[in-house]
Amino acid sequence: MLNIAQTAQEAVAGVHDGATVLIGGFGNAGQPMELIDALLECGAKDLTVVNNNAGQADAGLALLIKERRVKKIICSFPRQSDSWHFDAAYRAGEIELELVPQGNLAERIRAAGAGIGGFFTPTGYGTMLAEGKETREIDGRGYVYETPIHADFALIKALKSDKTGNLVYRKTARNFGPIMAAAAKKSIVQVSEIVETGQLDPEVVVTPGIYVDTVVKIAAPATAAAEQKVSK
Numbered sequence: 001m002l003n004i005a006q007t008a009q010e011a012v013a014g015v016h017d018g019a020t021v022l023i024g025g026f027g028n029a030g031q032p033m034e035l036i037d038a039l040l041e042c043g044a045k046d047l048t049v050v051n052n053n054a055g056q057a058d059a060g061l062a063l064l065i066k067e068r069r070v071k072k073i074i075c076s077f078p079r080q081s082d083s084w085h086f087d088a089a090y091r092a093g094e095i096e097l098e099l100v101p102q103g104n105l106a107e108r109i110r111a112a113g114a115g116i117g118g119f120f121t122p123t124g125y126g127t128m129l130a131e132g133k134e135t136r137e138i139d140g141r142g143y144v145y146e147t148p149i150h151a152d153f154a155l156i157k158a159l160k161s162d163k164t165g166n167l168v169y170r171k172t173a174r175n176f177g178p179i180m181a182a183a184a185k186k187s188i189v190q191v192s193e194i195v196e197t198g199q200l201d202p203e204v205v206v207t208p209g210i211y212v213d214t215v216v217k218i219a220a221p222a223t224a225a226a227e228q229k230v231s232k
Helices: 033-042 061-066 084-091 102-114 177-183 224-231
Strands: 003-005 020-023 047-050 070-075 096-099 119-121 135-138 141-146 151-157 160-162 184-191 193-195 214-217
Touching: 020 177, 033 061, 033 151, 033 184, 047 061, 061 070, 061 084, 102 119, 102 141, 102 177, 151 177, 160 184, 177 184, 193 214
Parallel strands: 003 214, 020 047, 020 151, 047 070, 070 096, 151 184, 160 193, 184 214
Antiparallel strands: 119 141, 135 141
């Protein structure tokens, strides 16, 4: 049964020390800022975080890293002009990095949700990223074996949910959310609006409610005004 939390803090209260947490977002697009802030407040530490990058500036995931709550990050883009908190932690030896090409990252998460035990990909073959991994030649081309990324929790931002957890997203905010919802044991989603079951057009539902455990309505997230304008 779907849990409709009253606050972001309530939604993430079950995230425990040492958990693996998938966090949606492509840069700021679709990043569940309020859920991340609540996670910061709840005190969970020694987290393994899976995200497209390693945080930006002084908000969201970057603050989790700044406070040394992340012991390991699995991502594609750890270094940007505003990733100074990750840089500081990494240079100090206080955070572990697993660098994964973006397509491989998405497919490893998708594989976890689809029940796939692993897959061969040419991306990364013959590079440092393939060290210690099984490799194989298929039809004359080199491939490296990649394993799925399972997680305890997924923190996701969607546009709307109905009361059974079916989700729709706003444009590129859709990015990693759907595959992360399927790959985690528990999916926690912040939305701008919760509607009655049956009010969402089934043709536009992206994530079925079967993959969603907790939903919380955030009255005024950072991009709420833009989302409401588009949804009208």
